[in-house]
Amino acid sequence: MEEPVVTTLGSWEADDVTVAQVEAALSDLRHHEQRAAVRTSVLTLVAVVKTDAEADAARAIIDELGGRHPSRALVIVAVDDEPDAPNGTDAAVWVRAIEREGRAVCFEQLLLRVRGKARHHLDSIVEPFALPDVPMVVWLPAGLPSPGDPLMQAANRVVVDSRAVAEAGGDVLTRSLSLARRLPVADLSWMRLEQWRSMLAGLFEGALNRPFLQAVDRVEVCGNHGPRYLLGGWLLRRLELPASRVELRPAEHVSVDVHAVSGGRRGRFRVARDGAEREIRSCVDIEGGPQLEQTVRMRQQWPSLALASALTRVGHDEIYEEALAGARELRQAEGGR
């Protein structure tokens, strides 16, 4: 298959503009480009960042999404300036086409730098650009929304990255849980854990191994803060275990061990990244039974893939919400110990 080619069909930029001027520029760019006559869209994607560097990174990721999620993308830099700075917006607009094997999909990208009090009312800036009939997804690459953020009322779904937020400190998982109760949330950290979850689940397929899930004795989850709590919380709730049977330990790489007893035999089921190699090793070790091992290359972890995966769903991710609730239970149990 040919590599897709992204072409810029037209662009416009100006400082200190009104929303109406940006709308007019966008319309004008489409008006003068026949390839933009038909646009297929599945969503309006709004990324909110604080710096130009974050905006560049977000735009690069959105470009890589390419034809998979044709959307109108707005990258908003909510400039963190003086509290009484005057309102103002600088804008840049691009109409682009991604072409592959003779087919072109058109999409639009807007970069808006918002200053002053208006940055606390981004809903009023975003709504005029929202495409009709498709959901609006708000992506916060490095933060969680503050309580009462009006932008969340305009959003159909919010994409966060609990790992990136955790690096900045704060009780991310509790805040994510409270957010997920109000709005469907996709967490890119959770998306990255998908391959671990599916490999672990795969170890219990088949009549021989499945019964071990009914008699789990102990679970050990290692890894960085966010992943180990999310995986621990997921196992706690899915396997209906008491918190005392889930052990969490800090480690550089993720590993999950499930110890269980079935039919009087002990079994250990392990999925782990043991070293610097980008490989995941899974093992099944059943007392008096098979001892199996498999090593697979880790899937590519491009940010655009995690984002693409987050954008394929539209409703609540109930399993994630369960994992968040489980993670909170584990933290509370730790506090009580």
Added chain:
Amino acid sequence: MSDNPLAEATVERVAPPAVLVVFGASGDLTSRKLMPAVENLALRRLLPPGFSVVGVARTEMDDTSFCEHMQAAVQKAGGGGEEAKHVWDSFAGGGFRYVAGDYADPETFKKLKDVLDELDEQRGTAQNRLIYLATPPDTFPVVVQGLARCGLNKPANDDAFVRIVIEKPFGRDARSAEKLDAIVHEAFEEPQVYRIDHYLGKETVQNVLALRFANAIFEPIWNRRYVNHVQITVAEQLGVGHRGGFYESAGALRDIVQNHVLQVLALTLMEPPSTFDPNGIRDEKVKALRAVDILSPEEVAQNVVRAQYRAGWVQGTEVHSYRDEEGVDPHSQTETYVAMRLKVDNWRWAGVPFYVRTGKYLPKRVTEVAMEFNRVPHLPFAMSQAEGLDPDALVLRIQPDEGITLRFGAKVPGQAFRVRSVSMDFFYGAAFLEETPEAYERLLLDALLGDPTLFIRADEVAQAWRIVQPVLDGFEEGDLPLARYEAGTWGPPEADHLLDRDGRRWRKP
């Protein structure tokens, strides 16, 4: 007059020699809309060489200053430039005349008659007149009567024409509209009267007709069997600005619903006309409006929501409450938002609700007709596989980004079988790469050419008031509480309840 064999098969017809007489020549409409339209028509070579303009207003001015004033106004409105210079040079040579005077003074009309006679002689305008009332509505009767007294209402011979263009609003209510019509008809025959609603001059409003009646795939599903409900939205992102004084006496129902919304509704509802001639289309529009059910006072309370904006944020700017606007009563009960649920009693639409809404300071400027179709009778997927699937919808977008959008379900690429809605969007402007004429340009040319298709006939106005009057009565009798909404939102919660009750919700256009 016989047809011009050379004009046949030309794409655009040039207007016949004529004088455009504008009452209210010093007003906003003249400088912002009419004169830019005249300049554009001249630039597109659609005006004949002797075409002339006579402005009439109270303000004292001579011909030269009127011409200069208009040229400056057109430049301010985005026109002018090097290309337009020769247009204004040719107008400056006697093609722009001005008559200052009071509309109630017969002398004003005598002076106007003299100027028109001079123009016929000097510029060959052949006694053809297009009279444009760009004045406040309360002056319409006095101007019409003044014209009649001087004989300026009748064509001088069989080959000449006198037409009068009347701006909306056509009355303040059913009774005043009827009275105005009677006054107009005392002086002018109905075929001479061109009631203008500039919405009808918009290319995309006309495209509703093209989409419906030039395609075999849409019309078969354009009925109650397939359509679940229709939503018509005319949303404005601006507040009342400096028009607070005017708006206090109008409100959203009179300002937008009685004309723009009902015109769009009529084009959506109407049956296919047998011919595309003026009466073919207008007859069908009248029939369609006649089928709209009249709300009883109890039904008004249940099916209409009126509201007024509070302070809020619109497009990144903090805005005042309506009651704090210039020229507005601090306790004003005037509505800046109306939502209605209408019922249509005919074979095609029985049982299909039409939800219409309009408002100021909504999140974006958009006019659209959205038809939401019935869901499939059985969905062979698990709930989790189709969680992002909404019913199919066809949306006719009238402004901005004029075009059509089709929403339908598609499989999400990947191994899992998940279905979600996608939106396929067709943008007229980009498909044809033609500059579309502004609404006033198009309508002015049609009026000069004698094509009333896109103008509103007396019986259409009467039908529109028939629908609106009971609602207006409900407002005026205080039967309907005034809700409030935050500027920058899609209206009050009461409007959401109007659809919630039917298990539906408003679109975010």
